[in-house]
Amino acid sequence: MGIPYARAIDAWRAAAPAAPQACALAVPELLRGFHPDHRPGGMRVLRAGASAGSPCPAELADLLQADSPLEDVDIAGAPMLETDVLVIGGGGAGCVAALTAARAGARVLLATKLRIGDSNTVMAEGGIQAAVGAEDSLQRHFEDTLRAGHFAADKALVAALVSDGPDAIRWLIQEGMSFDLAEGAQRMGGTLLRKTPGGASAARLLSYRDFTGLELMRALREATLLQPGIVTLDRHPAVELLTDDRGRCAGAALQDLGRGRTVLVRSGATVLATGGSGRLHVAGFPTSNHYGATADGLVLAYRLGAPLREVDSFQYHPTGIAWPRHLEGALVSEAARSSGAALVNALGHRFVEELRPRDVVAAAILREIAEGRGVERDGCTGVFLDTPSLEQATPGILGRSLVTLTHLARRAGIDAAAEPLLVRPTLHYQNGGVAIDPACRTVVPGLLCAGEVTGGLHGRNRMMGNALLELVAFGRRAGASAAADARGERPRNVGLTHLADWRRALIVQGLPLGRKAPVIFPAYGNFDIAPARGRAA
Amino acid sequence: MADISTLAEPVRFVFDGHAIETGVRTSLLQAWVGAGLPLTENVGCMGQGVCGACRVLVRRAGERLACTALACETLAEPGMQVSFLDHFPASRPHAYDLRALTDSWTAIDRIDAVFPEAKNCRHCSGCDRACPKGIEVQRMVNLAAAGQALAAADLFDHCVMCNLCVAACPEHIDPAHLGQFVRRMTASLTLRPSDLIMRLHEIEEGRQPIDPDAPGANPLVAP
Numbered sequence: 001m002g003i004p005y006a007r008a009i010d011a012w013r014a015a016a017p018a019a020p021q022a023c024a025l026a027v028p029e030l031l032r033g034f035h036p037d038h039r040p041g042g043m044r045v046l047r048a049g050a051s052a053g054s055p056c057p058a059e060l061a062d063l064l065q066a067d068s069p070l071e072d073v074d075i076a077g078a079p080m081l082e083t084d085v086l087v088i089g090g091g092g093a094g095c096v097a098a099l100t101a102a103r104a105g106a107r108v109l110l111a112t113k114l115r116i117g118d119s120n121t122v123m124a125e126g127g128i129q130a131a132v133g134a135e136d137s138l139q140r141h142f143e144d145t146l147r148a149g150h151f152a153a154d155k156a157l158v159a160a161l162v163s164d165g166p167d168a169i170r171w172l173i174q175e176g177m178s179f180d181l182a183e184g185a186q187r188m189g190g191t192l193l194r195k196t197p198g199g200a201s202a203a204r205l206l207s208y209r210d211f212t213g214l215e216l217m218r219a220l221r222e223a224t225l226l227q228p229g230i231v232t233l234d235r236h237p238a239v240e241l242l243t244d245d246r247g248r249c250a251g252a253a254l255q256d257l258g259r260g261r262t263v264l265v266r267s268g269a270t271v272l273a274t275g276g277s278g279r280l281h282v283a284g285f286p287t288s289n290h291y292g293a294t295a296d297g298l299v300l301a302y303r304l305g306a307p308l309r310e311v312d313s314f315q316y317h318p319t320g321i322a323w324p325r326h327l328e329g330a331l332v333s334e335a336a337r338s339s340g341a342a343l344v345n346a347l348g349h350r351f352v353e354e355l356r357p358r359d360v361v362a363a364a365i366l367r368e369i370a371e372g373r374g375v376e377r378d379g380c381t382g383v384f385l386d387t388p389s390l391e392q393a394t395p396g397i398l399g400r401s402l403v404t405l406t407h408l409a410r411r412a413g414i415d416a417a418a419e420p421l422l423v424r425p426t427l428h429y430q431n432g433g434v435a436i437d438p439a440c441r442t443v444v445p446g447l448l449c450a451g452e453v454t455g456g457l458h459g460r461n462r463m464m465g466n467a468l469l470e471l472v473a474f475g476r477r478a479g480a481s482a483a484a485d486a487r488g489e490r491p492r493n494v495g496l497t498h499l500a501d502w503r504r505a506l507i508v509q510g511l512p513l514g515r516k517a518p519v520i521f522p523a524y525g526n527f528d529i530a531p532a533r534g535r536a537a
Numbered sequence: 538m539a540d541i542s543t544l545a546e547p548v549r550f551v552f553d554g555h556a557i558e559t560g561v562r563t564s565l566l567q568a569w570v571g572a573g574l575p576l577t578e579n580v581g582c583m584g585q586g587v588c589g590a591c592r593v594l595v596r597r598a599g600e601r602l603a604c605t606a607l608a609c610e611t612l613a614e615p616g617m618q619v620s621f622l623d624h625f626p627a628s629r630p631h632a633y634d635l636r637a638l639t640d641s642w643t644a645i646d647r648i649d650a651v652f653p654e655a656k657n658c659r660h661c662s663g664c665d666r667a668c669p670k671g672i673e674v675q676r677m678v679n680l681a682a683a684g685q686a687l688a689a690a691d692l693f694d695h696c697v698m699c700n701l702c703v704a705a706c707p708e709h710i711d712p713a714h715l716g717q718f719v720r721r722m723t724a725s726l727t728l729r730p731s732d733l734i735m736r737l738h739e740i741e742e743g744r745q746p747i748d749p750d751a752p753g754a755n756p757l758v759a760p
Contacts, residue, residue, distance in 0.1 A: 115590060117698070118581040122588050132736045138745045143753035151756045155749045163747060166736045173728050176635055176721020181730070191732045209694075214587045218698050219724075222717050226632055235578060257577050290588075291580045326562050330584055403695070407586065411610065526575045 002369065002376030003346035005422075008384070009375075012420060015348030017389035023352045025367070027360055034363040034370060036283040036316055036425075037460075043312055047509040048502075050307040050443075059280045060311060063295055064302050066517035067506065068499050069530045070240045070253055070262070075496065078253070080264045083109040083231070084486040085479075086251055088238045089273035089297070091119025092213075092471035093451025093478070095220040097271045100479025102229035106486050109265055110230055111254050113237035113292045113520065117221040120275050120290045120452065121471060124213025125333035125404055126197070127205040128172075128472075129465035130165035133194055136202035138162045145466060148199040148357045149431075149459020152310060157457045160438040161466065164473035169206060172472060177219040180207050180401075195338045197464035199357035205465045210335045210404045216468060236263065237292075237520050239529060241270065241300050241447070242491075243498045249304060249447035250491030255520070260535040266494055268486030269446055271478045272297040273471075276430035276452040279522040282314055286329025287427040291525070296518035297453035301434045303502050306442040309455040310432025315462050318343070318361040320426025322382025324412050329426040332385060334358070334464045336405055339397060344384040344420065345373040351383075359461045362425040375422055382424035387416040429467065431458045440478035446485065450478035550617035557613070565608035565619055566591055579621045584609040589699025592622040592669075605701045607669045622704070631714055641726045645684040651718060654710045655682040664712050667705035670695050674702045674712045681719050687727075690720040 002008075012018075023030070032038050043055040048065050056064065085101040087094045090112025098110045110116065131141040141162040146153055169192075173179070180193035194203035208215035224230055236254040242264065244250040251267040274297030278289025287293070302308060319332040337343075337354040343361070345351050345368045352364035365383050368374055374381040387405070391398050398406045398416050409416035433455035440448045451471045458466065506513060516530045547558045552569055559568040564584065570576050581588030591608035598616030605622070633651045638644055649656065655678055664674035673692055680689035693716030702712040739745045748754070 114578065114581060118588055118590055123582050123585050130733075132730070132732045134732065134735070138740070138747055139751065139753075142747050142749075143751065146754055155754070159747045159749065163740065163745070166733055166740060169733055170737060174636065174725055176717075176725045178720065178724040178728065179730070185730075187727045188729045189731045192730045211587060214697065218696070218717055219721055221698070222714070222721065223635070226630070226634070291576075291583050324562065326564060326567060327584065404585070404587075411586075521577060524570050525577065526570065526573050527577050 002372065002374035002381040005375055005377040008346035011346060011348035012344055012384055012386070016386065017393070018342055018344050018348055018350045018386065020353065021350045023356065023360070023364055030363045030367065031359060034366040035359055036285065037313055039283055042283055048505045048511060049302050050305050051302070054308070055312040057282045057312065057314070059282050060277060060295055060298070062515060063299050063517040063519065065506065065511050066299070066515040067503060067513045068240050068303065069516040069533065070496060072496055074262055074533065075253055075264055078262045078264050080266060081109060083107050083265060083267050085269050085271065085482045086111065086265050086267035087271045087273060088252060089275060089451070090116035090232065091273065091275055091451065092121030092217060092220060092468070093475040094271070094273035095224040096472055096475025097273055097450055097479035097482065098224055098230050099227055100476045101483040102227050104480060104483035106229070106483040108230045109233065109267070110224065111233040111236040111238065111265065113235070115234045116224060116232050117217050118290065118292065119217070120293060121213050122217040123288070123290060123331070124468055125210045125331060126335045126338070127195065127207030127212045127465045128169070128468035129197060129204050129463065130169045130206055130469060131162060131202070131204055132166055132169070132192060133202055133204065136204055140201050141165065141204060144200050145463055146459065148463045149461050151459065153459035154456035156438050160477070161457060161470060161473050165469055168469060168472040171476070172216065172219070175219050175223050177216050178208050180209065195335065196355065197338065198334060198355045198361065199463055205338065207335065210333045210402050213468060238296065238300060239518060240496065241304050242266070242494050242496065243304065244491035245493040245497060248445045248491050250494040255529065255533065260532070262533065266491060268488070268490055269448060269482035271482050272301055272434070272447065272449045272453050273451045273475065273478070274453050278427045282427055285316060285425065285427040286320060288317055288320055288329055288331035289427065291522070294519050294522060296520065297449070298433060299518045301442060301447065301449060304444050304447060304498055306444050306447065307435050308433060309435045310460060311455065313431040313460040314427060315358055315429035315431055316362040316425035317428035318358055318365055318425055319385055319423040321408065321412065321421065322424040323377045323380040323422040325378070325380060327408065327412055328380070330408060331426065331428070332405055332408065332421060332423055336385060336387065336390070336402055339390060339402065340393060341390040342386045344386050346375040347373055357461055358464070365425055369424065377422055380422065382422040384420035385423045386420050388418055388420060391417040429462050431460055431462055438477065439481045440474055441481060446491065448478045448482050450474040548613045548615050550613055550615065550619065552619045553621055559613050563613050565593060565611050565613055568613045569608070579608070582609070586610050587697050589697040592699055592701055594620050594622055605667050605669060607699065610669070631711055631718070633718065635721055635725055638722060638726065644722055644726055645686055647722070648681050648684065648686065648719065652681070652710065652715045654708050655715055657708045658682065658710065659708060661707065663705040663707065664702035667701040669699065669701065670697060672696060677716055678710055678712050681715055686719045686723050689716070690723045693717070693720055
């Protein structure tokens with residue numbers, strides 16, 4: 001399949017540092033030929049629901065067109081909590097929305113599947129984009145984001161994102177998040193360290209070491225836990241949304257995993273901030289995602305009538321660990337390539353400009369592997385990320401600013417300063433999701449969405465650093481809208497009336513009612529929500 | 538740690554009372570899942586080592602004392618005894634409002650006001666031994682108690698908030714939260730980047746307009 005490791009490492013050593021080389025194939029052909037979104041037979045056309053007729057990966061389509069694990073009788077007599085704003089999801093977007101809504105005077109209940117903070121946010125490494133450089137502008141950030149997304153994004157959402165950028169950074173600093181400063185800069189009046197994310201026309205990536213998401217999440221988690229007016233429920237995943245007799249979202253049914261019972265929450269407004277779906281392992285890829293990323297929010301919003309967009313578009317991060325097997329899929333941050341680490345095939349050649357957009361770089365790596373120029377080690381195939389040449393060019397960089405990478409290499413049993421890492425693309429991000437407007441409202445009254453669960457912002461490919469910015473910018477927008485909406489009409493006659501229509505739609509299309517979603521945990525978590533209800537997990 | 542990379546035999550160990558058999562180079566978390574046991578808590582980032590959710594108590598074969606670790610970062614070894622440690626929030630919340638800290642002259646006094654137990658440190662170093670990241674927790678507590686906020690904050694750069702030091706501290710100092718407090722306080726009070734401030738002024742004054750119809754905001758039309 002590939003070239004054996006021993007031969008490949010000799011080729012790498014002979015050529016290091018390998019000379020840059022242009023990508024030979026034209027981009028559209030490269031993507032069509034090698035990007036996993038285009039694999040033959042991978043997509044299915046949705047038959048039921050608001051996005052019927054749209055293509056969707058088979059793994060996700062099965063869940064979107066599944067039945068609820070709940071029946072009317074399951075919620076009869078269930079304890080009912082009451083709040084102004086219900087936030088579902090305890091990652092970055094959820095915490096930002098909860099904080100904003102609570103500070104606007106709303107009573108907030110934040111429910112999360114694992115613990116508050118356990119999410120993809122904490123795993124984000126590279127950084128957060130905001131156009132603060134003198135040579136940079138909001139317009140350039142706007143155009144870069146649209147171009148990277150192949151012009152499929154909603155311009156109003158992108159404009160909202162980029163214009164919120166600088167103020168989002170100020171807000172984060174006020175919440176106690178630190179940022180790296182330029183070499184020798186002072187904390188007061190200095191300038192921020194800026195790196196260039198793949199596909200950008202200016203250095204715009206702000207960071208904290210290479211664990212920017214951890215730094216962001218630990219500040220936001222403390223802020224949320226200390227904020228008066230927010231009640232948090234850990235280990236309470238949402239299994240269904242509630243509606244009232246006018247079709248308004250009226251809250252959610254949560255599964256209390258500790259006690260094995262259903263709890264209902266009635267709310268004036270509901271914010272879905274449930275993140276993505278990497279743990280569905282679309283196209284059989286390993287994933288860099290958090291354990292809880294199982295598309296729950298997409299399933300719940302879709303069943304309630306919210307259309308999705310670009311759900312056939314996923315981001316495969318170019319540099320996941322390919323070897324050793326027990327670390328497969330773990331992420332090597334794009335910060336390594338922004339700092340100058342090269343990708344090298346088994347012949348010792350570079351084959352792509354490393355800072356092209358992620359879909360291009362990922363497809364180029366998959367092409368090397370498919371055409372036999374990959375490196376094979378213990379049955380795992382990938383290409384080299386040349387960290388030793390980077391360390392040689394910039395002594396000390398691995399220990400100083402690529403901390404997470406160095407830690408990962410040590411766990412792989414190698415010294416990143418002496419031996420290159422073996423990498424290949426890993427399933428990283430859900431580019432599409434629930435369609436929203438710039439105020440984070442969906443077409444379903446009372447239902448708002450923020451963060452990775454939403455679609456329209458990234459088009460068909462997300463730029464590095466726009467995910468962390470998205471969760472702050474749109475988390476704040478969602479929190480403000482939810483607090484305002486919750487002051488309006490309260491839901492009445494709350495229940496599961498929407499499920500009757502949904503089941504009828506499934507039956508009309510000949511879809512099975514036996515499949516239940518959301519799944520809450522990936523299959524290898526040895527947990528099935530349907531029989532587990534009524535039993536503590 | 539025993540060198541297990543050369544072992545061909547399956548690794549047998551006990552995890553929360555379950556006798557588990559697994560392959561070499563398998564993390565404790567992977568071994569748990571591989572044994573068919575339900576994983577609905579004590580899990581987060583699945584191996585990146587940033588979430589601090591998979592805390593375990595580990596006693597290795599032949600050792601008398603147990604130590605704390607993260608299950609995603611620790612490989613299974615023959616004869617190990619392992620148990621998950623439940624999530625334990627700080628027993629007494631040290632409440633503060635960062636946004637009310639507007640007078641930086643009195644900010645350092647707030648460390649003692651919010652975390653009065655910090656000065657009671659017994660120097661037992663239980664927190665240092667509990668930390669799976671090798672952070673000098675006790676030194677941070679002592680620096681913070683002495684008002685040296687920046688030096689204390691630096692020591693907690695790599696903290697993942699697993700709260701194992703919180704559980705270990707007999708004085709209820711809540712070191713992880715103290716560390717987070719000094720880190721947040723120093724960032725919010727002292728970080729004032731000029732480039733960010735300039736850009737915010739430009740936006741307020743309307744000097745950063747966005748033109749959705751600019752040539753760069755639309756696909757190239759083939760000639």
